[in-house]
Amino acid sequence: MAKKLFGFQQLAGAFRTLGYILFMYIFSISLTFYNKWLWQRFHFPLSVSVMHYAMVFVIAAVLRLLWEFKTGKTRIILPWSVYMKRVLPTAIACALDIGFSNWSLMFITVSLYTMTKSTSIIFILIFSLVLRLERWNFSLVAIILLIASGLFLLTYESTAFNAEGFVLALTASGISGLRWTLAQILTQKEDLGLHNPLDTLYHLQPFMTLTLIPLAFYIEGQSLALSPQLFNAHDSSTFWVTISMVLFGCFLAFMISVAEFLLLSRTSGLTLSISGIFKEICTLSLATEFAGDKMTTVNFFGLVLCLIGISVHVVIKATRDNSKLSEDKMKELKNGSIELKGLLPGDSVIPEDEYEDEDDEFELNVHSQR
Numbered sequence: 386m387a388k389k390l391f392g393f394q395q396l397a398g399a400f401r402t403l404g405y406i407l408f409m410y411i412f413s414i415s416l417t418f419y420n421k422w423l424w425q426r427f428h429f430p431l432s433v434s435v436m437h438y439a440m441v442f443v444i445a446a447v448l449r450l451l452w453e454f455k456t457g458k459t460r461i462i463l464p465w466s467v468y469m470k471r472v473l474p475t476a477i478a479c480a481l482d483i484g485f486s487n488w489s490l491m492f493i494t495v496s497l498y499t500m501t502k503s504t505s506i507i508f509i510l511i512f513s514l515v516l517r518l519e520r521w522n523f524s525l526v527a528i529i530l531l532i533a534s535g536l537f538l539l540t541y542e543s544t545a546f547n548a549e550g551f552v553l554a555l556t557a558s559g560i561s562g563l564r565w566t567l568a569q570i571l572t573q574k575e576d577l578g579l580h581n582p583l584d585t586l587y588h589l590q591p592f593m594t595l596t597l598i599p600l601a602f603y604i605e606g607q608s609l610a611l612s613p614q615l616f617n618a619h620d621s622s623t624f625w626v627t628i629s630m631v632l633f634g635c636f637l638a639f640m641i642s643v644a645e646f647l648l649l650s651r652t653s654g655l656t657l658s659i660s661g662i663f664k665e666i667c668t669l670s671l672a673t674e675f676a677g678d679k680m681t682t683v684n685f686f687g688l689v690l691c692l693i694g695i696s697v698h699v700v701i702k703a704t705r706d707n708s709k710l711s712e713d714k715m716k717e718l719k720n721g722s723i724e725l726k727g728l729l730p731g732d733s734v735i736p737e738d739e740y741e742d743e744d745d746e747f748e749l750n751v752h753s754q755r
Contacts, residue, residue, distance in 0.1 A: 402648070409644035410664045416637040417498075417668055421490050423630055429609050430487035431601035433631055435594055438480065440635035441642055442590030445583050452583070461584055468588065475571050476592035478564035484597045485557035492550025495672040499665045501554035503536040508562020516566055524701060532694035536665070538687025582643045666691060 424430055449460045463472065490498055510529050514521055571579055579585045611617050618624040666688060 405644060405648040409641065409648055410667065412637055412640040412644060413664055414668050414671065416634070416641055417490075417495060418671070419634060419637060420487055421495055423634060424487070424491050427612075427614055427627060427630065428491065429601075429605045429612070430491055431484055431597060432605050432609050433634065434480075434484045434487050435597050435601050436631055437483075437635050437638040438590050438594040438597065440632070441586055441639045442594065444635075444639050445586040445590065448583050449587055460581075460587075461579070463579075463588060471571060472588050473592055475564065475567040476589045477596050478560055478567055479589060480593035480596035482557050482560040482564045483593075484600065485553050485560065489550045489553035489557060492547045493554065496669055497547070497551065498554055499668050499672070500536055501551060502558050502561070503665050504533065504555065505558040505561035505565075507533055508559050509565055510562075512562050512566035513569075516570070524697075528694050528697055528701075531697070532691055535687045535690025535692075535694060538683050538690065582647045586639075586642055 420430070423433070427433070452458075453460055486498075486502065489501075493501075507529060510525070568585075571585065579588065609615065613619065614623060614627045618627070
């Protein structure tokens with residue numbers, strides 16, 4: 386009976402994680418193509434990124450207030466000392482990663498951008514091993530190299546090369562590795578209490594905004610002030626159309642941020658990146674279909690390698706987690722640390738929300754020990 390219950394828990398958790406991944410796919414792919422379209426009409430990616438950060442903070446703050454009003458419970462606010470030590474490094478990495486990523490789309494195609502950004506999985510592996518979030522093993526390295534090789538072949542000679550855009554995207558990719566490793570520590574550190582994406586965004590966005598403002602002002606400040614699409618617009622309709630385009634991007638940015646941190650709080654940065662590989666394959670397929678990129682035999686072979694790498698990782702991770710969870714739970718049962726209330730006839734049933742909270746806490750502890 387207990388084994389069946391644990392199996393049901395794992396199945397429910399898997400479907401829940403799958404829902405988070407699909408949620409992330411929809412908004413992430415939409416934001417990539419929308420930004421590419423927007424930068425062709427409004428050439429200020431850094432300034433728009435600053436606006437995105439600020440608006441995401443406002444949205445998160447408003448939703449936190451509504452949550453507090455509805456539940457009567459106060460949301461967490463970190464002390465200043467903890468904020469500077471734990472949140473600030475993550476915020477700086479997030480700001481530079483997103484800012485440079487958006488900037489690179491000014492110069493390169495979606496396909497080349499996707500291929501270059503996919504290298505972030507290598508940097509995540511390096512930082513995860515250095516910070517001991519992942520255990521060193523040959524299969525992990527082999528999977529990463531297999532996927533990276535597949536992604537390289539997938540986009541080999543399929544796009545025009547632009548050195549400036551490539552360097553920006555590669556820099557963003559390296560920073561992204563640090564970003565998601567730090568973000569994993571931030572969201573899975575139990576004593577911080579930032580498991581809810583709204584709380585995470587509320588604490589990150591202010592310093593993300595402040596980090597990118599000087600760079601945006603230095604590079605785009607004068608041109609933005611004289612832009613005929615915004616501050617120097619000839620009529621109000623042009624101004625409001627531009628504002629509307631930026632605000633729609635803010636909405637997409639908020640949704641993808643929630644999806645990413647929601648998924649990250651329940652898995653790891655490495656798993657988040659690998660789950661994003663399939664999203665990148667979808668992005669490349671859409672770019673091929675609508676942007677005119679051609680897929681050669683070499684590109685198709687790369688696609689096959691990616692799918693093999695993803696499949697192997699999923700099987701290994703599922704097997705490892707299933708074994709670990711079963712062993713730990715059965716040990717607790719033998720030691721009598723888990724009460725079997727609700728499992729036997731006549732016993733009261735554990736409320737669903739309490740059960741999910743216990744499951745989330747256990748899953749969090751498993752990942753924080755890696």
